[in-house]
Amino acid sequence: MSIQSVEIKNGVKLHYLHTKKFKTNSLGVYFHRPMQKSEATINALLSNVIKRGCPLFPRTKELARQLEALYGSKVVSGVRKKGDSQVIYINFEFVNENYVLKSQPVMENILDLVKSMVFAQEGFLKEYVSQEKENLKQLIMAQMNDKRAYAAQRCVEIMCKQEPYGICELGFIDDVDGINEGDLFEHYKNVVLKSPVDIFITGDVDIFWVEQKIKEMLEYIEVKSVKYPETVIIKDIGEIKNVTETQNIAQGKLSLGFRTKTASWDEKYPALLIYNAVFGGGPFSKLFNNVREKLSLAYYASSRLDMFKGVMIVNSGIEVANFQKAYDEIMTQFKAMANGDITDEEMSAAVLSTVNNIRSMTDSAMVMEDYWLGRLITGTALDIDELISMLKRVTKQQVIEVAQNVDLDTVYFLKGV
Amino acid sequence: MEFEKIYNKKLNETLYKGRHKSGLMVYVLPKQGFSKSYASFAARVGSIDNEFIAPGDTEPTKIPDGVAHFLEHKMFEQPDGTNSFDSFSKTGASANAYTSFTTTAYIFSSTDRFYENLEILLDYVEKPHFTDENVAKEQGIIGQEIRMYDDDPNWRVFFNLLTALYEKHPVRNDIAGTVESIAKIDKDLLYKCYHSFYNPSNMILFTCGDVECDKVAQVVDKYVTNAPLGEIKRIFPNEPENVNKKLVEQKLSVANPLFMIGFKDNDLGKTGSEMMRKIIVTEILNRMLVGKSSKTYNSLYEKGLINDSFFFEYSCEADYAFAAMGGESTDPNAAKEEILEGIKKAELLEEDFLRCKKSLIGRFLRMFNSVEGLSNVFVSSIFQGMDMFEYLDICESVTLEEARLRKEYLFREENCAMSIVWPN
Numbered sequence: 001m002s003i004q005s006v007e008i009k010n011g012v013k014l015h016y017l018h019t020k021k022f023k024t025n026s027l028g029v030y031f032h033r034p035m036q037k038s039e040a041t042i043n044a045l046l047s048n049v050i051k052r053g054c055p056l057f058p059r060t061k062e063l064a065r066q067l068e069a070l071y072g073s074k075v076v077s078g079v080r081k082k083g084d085s086q087v088i089y090i091n092f093e094f095v096n097e098n099y100v101l102k103s104q105p106v107m108e109n110i111l112d113l114v115k116s117m118v119f120a121q122e123g124f125l126k127e128y129v130s131q132e133k134e135n136l137k138q139l140i141m142a143q144m145n146d147k148r149a150y151a152a153q154r155c156v157e158i159m160c161k162q163e164p165y166g167i168c169e170l171g172f173i174d175d176v177d178g179i180n181e182g183d184l185f186e187h188y189k190n191v192v193l194k195s196p197v198d199i200f201i202t203g204d205v206d207i208f209w210v211e212q213k214i215k216e217m218l219e220y221i222e223v224k225s226v227k228y229p230e231t232v233i234i235k236d237i238g239e240i241k242n243v244t245e246t247q248n249i250a251q252g253k254l255s256l257g258f259r260t261k262t263a264s265w266d267e268k269y270p271a272l273l274i275y276n277a278v279f280g281g282g283p284f285s286k287l288f289n290n291v292r293e294k295l296s297l298a299y300y301a302s303s304r305l306d307m308f309k310g311v312m313i314v315n316s317g318i319e320v321a322n323f324q325k326a327y328d329e330i331m332t333q334f335k336a337m338a339n340g341d342i343t344d345e346e347m348s349a350a351v352l353s354t355v356n357n358i359r360s361m362t363d364s365a366m367v368m369e370d371y372w373l374g375r376l377i378t379g380t381a382l383d384i385d386e387l388i389s390m391l392k393r394v395t396k397q398q399v400i401e402v403a404q405n406v407d408l409d410t411v412y413f414l415k416g417v
Numbered sequence: 418m419e420f421e422k423i424y425n426k427k428l429n430e431t432l433y434k435g436r437h438k439s440g441l442m443v444y445v446l447p448k449q450g451f452s453k454s455y456a457s458f459a460a461r462v463g464s465i466d467n468e469f470i471a472p473g474d475t476e477p478t479k480i481p482d483g484v485a486h487f488l489e490h491k492m493f494e495q496p497d498g499t500n501s502f503d504s505f506s507k508t509g510a511s512a513n514a515y516t517s518f519t520t521t522a523y524i525f526s527s528t529d530r531f532y533e534n535l536e537i538l539l540d541y542v543e544k545p546h547f548t549d550e551n552v553a554k555e556q557g558i559i560g561q562e563i564r565m566y567d568d569d570p571n572w573r574v575f576f577n578l579l580t581a582l583y584e585k586h587p588v589r590n591d592i593a594g595t596v597e598s599i600a601k602i603d604k605d606l607l608y609k610c611y612h613s614f615y616n617p618s619n620m621i622l623f624t625c626g627d628v629e630c631d632k633v634a635q636v637v638d639k640y641v642t643n644a645p646l647g648e649i650k651r652i653f654p655n656e657p658e659n660v661n662k663k664l665v666e667q668k669l670s671v672a673n674p675l676f677m678i679g680f681k682d683n684d685l686g687k688t689g690s691e692m693m694r695k696i697i698v699t700e701i702l703n704r705m706l707v708g709k710s711s712k713t714y715n716s717l718y719e720k721g722l723i724n725d726s727f728f729f730e731y732s733c734e735a736d737y738a739f740a741a742m743g744g745e746s747t748d749p750n751a752a753k754e755e756i757l758e759g760i761k762k763a764e765l766l767e768e769d770f771l772r773c774k775k776s777l778i779g780r781f782l783r784m785f786n787s788v789e790g791l792s793n794v795f796v797s798s799i800f801q802g803m804d805m806f807e808y809l810d811i812c813e814s815v816t817l818e819e820a821r822l823r824k825e826y827l828f829r830e831e832n833c834a835m836s837i838v839w840p841n
Contacts, residue, residue, distance in 0.1 A: 019450060020449075021786075022785075024783050024786060060709075064708075064710035068709075069776075093783070095783070099427070099429075099782050100782075139725075141673065142672045142726075145675075146569075249670050250567040283502035283505075284506035296554050296557035299558055318561065348506075349509075351509075355528075356509040356510065356527060356529070360511070363451050364787070
């Protein structure tokens with residue numbers, strides 16, 4: 001699935017990922033903002049308010065009826081953290097007209113909705129804004145419900161307290177009440193609509209016609225800055241941070257935050273992916289085989305990378321009493337990596353599995369949009385095939401070099417009372 | 418083995434279906450353009466099968482809760498002391514398994530060397546290796562899996578609802594069992610269950626992606642050598658029509674209360690097209706009553722009684738079925754009252770029926786975007802005797818009148834139970 005990109009106007013790019021394999025098409029719009037405390041909350045709120053209504057369908061119920069009539073088209077919106085930036089997105093997924101009655105032009109109706117909901121809002125209803133303010137507060141608080149994700153998130157917050165990356169992309173409860181519908185509309189009009197934007201279409205459409213429609217849609221949009229916000233990769237680590245928190249829970253959650261000091265635009269990036277895979281990236285990894293299979297301490301023990309920030313988080317669910325045992329074993333495996341204690345089997349399993357995972361990404365429109373979005377933000381226009389051939393060339397020596405550069409930054413433990 | 422070719426013009430999809438001499442049903446659904454190919458080797462056994470008469474036996478066997486899931490974990494262990502993940506790590510495939518109420522499936526997806534992976538899959542599932550040591554080790558790992566679910570409010574609110582709806586039927590038990598029930602599992606029990614349920618005549622092989630029938634058949638011939646066994650008699654207790662309890666509550670570490678309302682469906686015993694029809698009518702009805710365009714949904718949402726986490730679903734098997742809905746709520750009791758009232762008062766109009774039907778068609782088509790999702794749906798529908806290629810035709814033919822009758826039958830207050838998870 002190759003990418004075709006065209007600049008619609010200054011700061012606005014349209015990308016087409018052409019494929020006939022799906023029965024639906026996807027259209028995603030992504031606005032780029034720097035992650036900052038002053039606007040994280042309002043951006044999150046905006047992403048929820050724009051899907052409540054628009055000039056074409058002012059009431060939520062009417063909008064829902066229209067989406068159902070368009071064969072259950074789906075609209076998903078929200079915010080994502082991409083390194084030190086916050087992306088506001090809205091995605092439309094709708095059936096390819098070839099599979100339904102041709103008498104109903106689905107794509108054309110969706111483009112009308114995109115225009116109205118994303119680019120041509122004329123103000124926000126007070127009642128909708130106040131409902132979404134309550135929902136946003138609930139959403140921020142409800143992050144604690146998923147203990148596994150919550151522990152990982154707390155680990156990142158503690159580790160990157162001084163960096164934009166440590167800010168929660170949903171914003172802050174205390175900042176919600178201060179926003180009114182006027183502020184929100186002002187922010188939409190003068191900040192968000194003036195930020196760099198990427199539009200992705202994935203599927204099988206008449207792209208020349210779509211491009212024309214999008215050009216018309218954006219006629220009055222003027223982007224001020226065309227540069228994506230930048231992300232800083234921290235290379236100096238002070239003292240290791242140790243934090244334990246308590247909740248009324250059955251299972252303890254241990255999260256360790258590491259700095260790899262390697263960015264996705266570095267030459268060493270493919271070796272970093274293999275490093276993570278050997279360490280904790282699957283059932284062939286050191287963490288799975290030792291923490292789970294050998295010591296029977298956990299059901300899950302794994303590591304994952306954030307390519308934007310060069311941060312790696314290890315997550316595991318354990319008995320509270322086993323904290324020291326689990327921590328020691330994770331660190332033993334971590335040190336083994338740096339000591340070059342990596343077998344040829346581990347190397348080859350990690351490469352094969354990483355290649356398989358990356359190639360598999362092309363089977364999901366959402367995943368491919370996110371992949372290319374990441375590539376655009378980091379300025380590394382590497383397609384899947386190029387990345388795969390780089391992964392296949394990674395040597396054990398390169399993985400060891402990466403390993404020797406990784407440092408533990410934060411130990412976070414969420415335990416029961 | 419011979420394959421029958423079934424082409425569906427509306428979907429532009431072809432399914433090949435064949436019966437192997439061992440009794441194994443083999444399916445091939447070729448998908449063009451996808452990177453991944455997928456295989457699922459599935460046995461018709463799940464958490465509800467805890468009492469049965471094995472082929473050749475005269476007396477029933479009763480087993481502790483969680484055996485099907487325990488067996489799923491243990492199948493990965495190989496006689497030479499390795500783990501079948503080790504074999505997949507030599508090909509790069511992503512392998513896994515899952516256990517549901519009714520099914521245990523061993524799966525992999527791969528972007529390369531599909532038939533080699535298929536050999537590994539069939540080989541390891543055909544070779545059980547249980548020892549006292551490896552059973553004891555797994556009790557520790559599954560114990561942590563159970564503890565993980567103990568803290569998962571979405572899981573808890575759902576299983577608590579099932580204990581409210583069902584008094585006797587084993588669907589009320591957690592799939593993984595409990596720390597106590599899995600302590601009773603030993604290797605003999607695992608072998609007994611393996612030999613009873615993992616017979617080719619109680620299994621299917623479903624493949625999807627860049628896959629050819631002849632090559633799949635060759636691998637099956639090589640690895641599946643058992644002869645078909647007789648029928649397994651599954652024993653289920655007589656479940657009363659009434660709900661077990663109106664309300665089950667629990668306190669957990671959550672920010673806001675979570676709730677689920679369930680409606681027990683006693684219209685059971687259907688399979689195949691009849692079951693699919695019932696499912697489609699109920700799914701359309703669900704959308705009409707509490708979907709995003711419904712009066713009830715919008716009223717609840719605007720009052721802040723529900724938020725975006727609200728969902729609804731219909732689960733249907735031959736011997737149990739229920740409709741359920743729920744999510745986070747600041748006031749679950751008020752939400753429940755308003756939902757029941759809204760459902761009672763809802764007028765079912767032709768226009769809404771047709772629109773919700775379209776929405777269902779869209780969801781069905783979307784399913785074909787993922788080789789895994791598609792395969793998993795096919796696997797469970799095959800065990801239910803349903804032909805997914807009939808879906809669009811049945812969807813076209815269902816009527817508003819059926820939805821009206823269904824509403825009167827299913828969505829009654831007497832059939833309804835509720836589960837709430839409160840913050841502690």
